[in-house]
Amino acid sequence: MLDDTFSNQPILPDNLPTVSSQAFTPLSPMYMKVNLMCRLTFWLIVVSALLSLYWQPWFVLPKTLELYLPQLQLAAGIFGLLTSAYGIIADKNKGYALREHDFSYRSGVIFKSVVSQPVLRIQHVELKHGPIDRHFGLSTLEIFSAGGTMHTFAIPGLPDEKARELRSYVLTHSDIAEND
Amino acid sequence: MTNYQGQWLKLSPVAIIYFAVQFVKDVGNNLIYLLPAILVGYNQFSENGLAIISGLAALLLFVAISALLKFYFYQYRLTDGRVQIHSGVFQKNHIDLPFERIQNVRFEQPIFYRPSNHVCMLLDTAGSSKLEAKIIALSKGVAESLKQEVLSHKTEQASSAETESTETEQEQLLNSRSVQDLVIHGLASNRIWIVLGALAPFFNSLSEKFIAGIENLGVDVDALMASSQYAFWQYVLFFLSIAFVVIAFMALISILGSVITFYDFKLTRSNDRYIRRNGFFTRHEVVMKLSRLQMIVYQQNWLDRILQRINLKFEQLGASLDRQSAGTSGGKIMVPSVTLSEADDLASDAWPENKLSAINYHPVSKRLAIRNTLIAFWLLIPLAIAFIYFDQAELSVATGGLFILTTGLVILSWKRWGYAMDEQFIYIRKGLIGVNYRCFPIHKVQQTQLHQSWFMRRFQLCSVRLVLACGGQTLPFIKRATGEKYIDTCLYQVEALRKSWM
Numbered sequence: 252m253l254d255d256t257f258s259n260q261p262i263l264p265d266n267l268p269t270v271s272s273q274a275f276t277p278l279s280p281m282y283m284k285v286n287l288m289c290r291l292t293f294w295l296i297v298v299s300a301l302l303s304l305y306w307q308p309w310f311v312l313p314k315t316l317e318l319y320l321p322q323l324q325l326a327a328g329i330f331g332l333l334t335s336a337y338g339i340i341a342d343k344n345k346g347y348a349l350r351e352h353d354f355s356y357r358s359g360v361i362f363k364s365v366v367s368q369p370v371l372r373i374q375h376v377e378l379k380h381g382p383i384d385r386h387f388g389l390s391t392l393e394i395f396s397a398g399g400t401m402h403t404f405a406i407p408g409l410p411d412e413k414a415r416e417l418r419s420y421v422l423t424h425s426d427i428a429e430n431d
Numbered sequence: 432m433t434n435y436q437g438q439w440l441k442l443s444p445v446a447i448i449y450f451a452v453q454f455v456k457d458v459g460n461n462l463i464y465l466l467p468a469i470l471v472g473y474n475q476f477s478e479n480g481l482a483i484i485s486g487l488a489a490l491l492l493f494v495a496i497s498a499l500l501k502f503y504f505y506q507y508r509l510t511d512g513r514v515q516i517h518s519g520v521f522q523k524n525h526i527d528l529p530f531e532r533i534q535n536v537r538f539e540q541p542i543f544y545r546p547s548n549h550v551c552m553l554l555d556t557a558g559s560s561k562l563e564a565k566i567i568a569l570s571k572g573v574a575e576s577l578k579q580e581v582l583s584h585k586t587e588q589a590s591s592a593e594t595e596s597t598e599t600e601q602e603q604l605l606n607s608r609s610v611q612d613l614v615i616h617g618l619a620s621n622r623i624w625i626v627l628g629a630l631a632p633f634f635n636s637l638s639e640k641f642i643a644g645i646e647n648l649g650v651d652v653d654a655l656m657a658s659s660q661y662a663f664w665q666y667v668l669f670f671l672s673i674a675f676v677v678i679a680f681m682a683l684i685s686i687l688g689s690v691i692t693f694y695d696f697k698l699t700r701s702n703d704r705y706i707r708r709n710g711f712f713t714r715h716e717v718v719m720k721l722s723r724l725q726m727i728v729y730q731q732n733w734l735d736r737i738l739q740r741i742n743l744k745f746e747q748l749g750a751s752l753d754r755q756s757a758g759t760s761g762g763k764i765m766v767p768s769v770t771l772s773e774a775d776d777l778a779s780d781a782w783p784e785n786k787l788s789a790i791n792y793h794p795v796s797k798r799l800a801i802r803n804t805l806i807a808f809w810l811l812i813p814l815a816i817a818f819i820y821f822d823q824a825e826l827s828v829a830t831g832g833l834f835i836l837t838t839g840l841v842i843l844s845w846k847r848w849g850y851a852m853d854e855q856f857i858y859i860r861k862g863l864i865g866v867n868y869r870c871f872p873i874h875k876v877q878q879t880q881l882h883q884s885w886f887m888r889r890f891q892l893c894s895v896r897l898v899l900a901c902g903g904q905t906l907p908f909i910k911r912a913t914g915e916k917y918i919d920t921c922l923y924q925v926e927a928l929r930k931s932w933m
Contacts, residue, residue, distance in 0.1 A: 267919040270881070352926035364882040367918065369925045372877045372932065397748070397932065398877040398898035426929070 268350070270367050275346030275357050282408025283342040285387050290338050294331025298324055347406045349417070352426065354394065356406055368404040371426040372396045376418050380411075390414040394421070439506045439517075445549050446505070446568035449541065450498035458490075507566055509577065512584055514554060516564055526564050528554060530584040538574060542712040550574050554581070555718070601701060606766055606777060608696035608709075616742070616768035617689030618682055619734040693767050700780070705745065707764045719764055723747050723933050725875055725901040727778050727787065732865035740768040743777055746901040748933070763901075778870070785856050787870045792849025792860045796892050799908035800845035807837040850906045852917060857897065859904055871899055873924045875932045881918055883911070897921060900932060 301324045304312070312320070341360050348355045355367045377393040384390060388411050394404040409417065421427060500520045507516045514533075516526040538550040548571045554564040569577070608616075694711035705724075707717040728744040735741060745764040766777060771788065778787050811834040818827035840863060849860035852873070859869045880896040880903075887893055893914040895906045906917065 267916075267923050269915060269919050270879075270922065271915050353922055361885045362882065363884075363888070364880060366881075367879045367922055369876075369878075369922055371926060371929060396877040396898070397900040398903065399900075402878055402898045402903060404878060426926075 270355055270365060273348040273350065273355060275348045275355070277346045278342065278406075278408035279389060279410050279413075281387055281410070282389055283339060285383060285389065286338055286342055286408075287335055289383065290335045291331070294327065294335070297331065298328050301327060342408075345408070349420075354404065354406070356404065366404060368394055368396060369426075370421060370424045373421060373427060376421050378414055378418055392417055437508065437510045439508045442502065442505055442507075442566075442568045443547070443549055443570060444502070445544060445547050447498050447502045448543050449551070449567050450501040451494050452541070452543070454494050454497055505567065509580065514564060514566075514581075516566065528564050530581050533581055536578045536581055537716050537718060539716060540714045544568070552577065602699040602706065603701065604697065604699050605705075605780060606696075606698040606769065606773060608693060608767060608769075610690060610694075612768050613690045613693050613696070614686050615738055615740055616693065617686030619732060619738055619740060619768065620685060620689060620742075689767070696767070698764070698766055698777075705764060705781075707766075717764055719745060719747055720933075721781060722931065724781055725899050725932075726869055726871040726904075727781065727785070728870075729774055729778075729787065729868040730865070731862075731867070735768070735865065738768075739770065741771060741774045742767055743769055743774045745781065748900050782856070782870075782872070784854075785870050786853060787858065787868055790851045790853065790858050792851050792858065793909075793913075795845065795848040795850070795906070796890070796908040796910070797845065798887070798890055798892060799848065800842050802886060802908075803841040803845075804838050807834055807841065811837070848907065850909065852920070857904075857917070857921075859906065869904065871897075871904070873921055874928050874930045875899055876921045876925055877932070879918045879921050881914055887911075 301320065305317075305320050305324070337360070341358070344360055344363070345356075345358045347357070352371065353367050353369045355365055357363070357365045374395045374397055377395070378390050379393055380390040389407075390409055390411050391405055391407045392409055392414050396402065396404065406417075497520070501518070504520050505516075505518045507514065509515075512530045514526070514528045514530070516524075516528075518524045518526075533554045537553040537555065539553060540550050544550060549568045550571055552566040552569055552574050554566075566574075566577075691711040693709045696709040697707070699706045699708075703721040705719045705721065707715075707719075709715055724745050724747065726746040728746060730742040730744060731740070743766040745766075747763055766774075769777070775788050778785055811830050815827045815830040815834070818824075818830060844861075844863045847860060847862040847866060849858075851858040855874075856870050856872055861867050861869075876897050877900060878898040880898070882894045882896065883892070887908065891911045892908050893911045894908060895914040895917050897904050897906075897917075906914070909917075
């Protein structure tokens with residue numbers, strides 16, 4: 252928490268606290284593993300569905316489909332592997348940072364972005380965990396501002412405990428308390 | 432006034448019309464999705480006239496019954512400092528609203544309420560739109576006394592300072608629009624093209640009917656075209672004049688629309704509240720607290736630029752869907768077709784320090800134009816080459832022409848982009864053929880975003896997106912250092928000044 256000692260240092264435009272120089276904390280390693288697993292499972296299902304279509308004995312496939320099905324399977328398999336590999340890099344690039352007055356979330360490989368959310372402008376906070384996330388003890392912290400649901404600030408892949416900590420950090424923050 | 436206290440009251444019977452109209456409107460809104468189907472099936476419908484008429488009659492009966500039921504089940508009362516409304520036939524809806532939660536009392540008068548002098552009373556709350564209460568039909572006198580009751584309750588509760596402010600409350604006229612201004616607005620606004628677009632499905636049958644009509648008059652169109660007794664310029668003149676008549680007709684419709692919507696437009700200010708009143712049939716009243724104002728926009732399309740007019744918009748909270756359906760309390764205030772000096776007066780009345788018309792805009796990087804041209808190139812040029820390969824020379828030339836046109840537009844739009852910042856405000860200029868100037872206070876930013884693609888990283892550029900309560904604003908392709916400075920300044924002002932955004 253913040254202490255209440257008053258400070259009012261002069262700040263020159265060049266000495267503003269900078270968003271870009273923060274150290275970003277990477278997401279939980281578990282999140283990357285779960286994500287990778289989900290992607291691989293999905294593509295495995297796709298490929299096996301195609302395979303079972305190829306081998307099923309019940310009805311005859313159209314000629315062109317039968318001709319190109321093996322290529323399609325190969326393409327799906329390769330595409331699945333590539334997206335999974337890309338997913339690992341993308342997940343490694345995701346990270347969040349916390350300052351006294353704001354949250355930042357960094358993501359992207361080719362299109363990088365840094366989103367910053369001042370605590371003062373937070374309307375409400377939500378913890379979200381889907382069935383898979385719950386099994387692995389992960390949650391997503393969703394922060395809503397008046398910018399609308401299009402601009403929800405979300406940090407995925409937080410260990411449950413960390414997520415709850417962050418939520419209570421927001422809820423007990425002096426900026427929020429003052430707002431009420 | 433005391434005789435309203437405590438007992439459940441019914442609305443005036445005029446409300447039945449209101450419910451019926453509301454029902455028809457709702458059905459109409461849903462019919463929009465069916466419109467294509469209706470258009471396609473138009474011919475089949477026209478053959479079954481009887482079925483349609485009986486269907487319509489049944490619908491009317493249904494509307495009447497539902498309106499009567501809704502009227503029967505609607506009741507309201509005022510009791511110890513709260514308004515209670517019970518409504519709904521199958522799905523009951525109970526609203527219980529304490530007076531002190533009521534932010535504002537407004538009246539709305541649809542045209543069918545005017546002969547009997549009834550009004551709708553809208554009670555605005557600070558919270559969600561779902562809690563907004565609407566008492567549907569009250570005679571003007573009753574409504575006024577109820578308003579007094581609600582407001583006097585408020586002042587009783589409020590501190591003496593606030594009582595003082597309500598005493599001095601009087602409306603000051605900021606701007607009014609004459610019919611002439613509205614005609615200009617109708618001419619310049621894009622409604623013409625909307626109408627044209629809506630008519631597009633009928634063009635074929637319209638032109639057929641048109642030619643058939645002319646032929647009925649004894650003119651043989653084919654012979655007219657084929658004969659050599661008229662010179663080429665006469666044909667051109669003929670078609671130009673037809674086009675002129677059509678455009679003039681469209682313009683007339685657009686002007687009519689503008690006059691009906693904005694008739695007797697008045698923007699007034701009483702203390703920190705802006706009030707907009709307008710409308711020929713239904714009088715609308717929109718109230719905005721100055722502190723809720725998020726952004727001022729000057730909007731000019733190409734005709735506005737020629738006519739030297741500006742549409743000024745005061746943007747409030749985001750126009751999300753539930754806000755809009757809740758009526759007119761959210762959303763924006765638009766002042767149609769004001770002159771530049773009037774616009775500046777209005778803008779500086781709201782935010783005295785803003786320099787919307789005086790600020791120098793920085794251009795964005797030319798890489799924006801280059802990137803967009805490259806995108807257009809890769810989309811269109813391979814297509815053009817493919818057309819040549821398949822021996823479609825005309826299509827290929829057309830695609831090439833489209834590419835040149837797109838490039839022109841890309842460059843034009845790049846030239847329009849501009850941004851600037853002073854101590855309190857950020858300014859954005861954008862547009863294509865028209866221009867759009869925006870200005871918002873830095874401390875109202877809700878969230879900042881910095882985006883950088885691989886292409887931008889190579890040239891030390893970035894795009895900055897500043898999210899306001901009325902939506903996100905983008906500064907594309909600016910220098911990375913500048914972008915970071917903007918974001919740091921925004922965050923610093925939000926967090927250090929701790930000013931409220933609403």
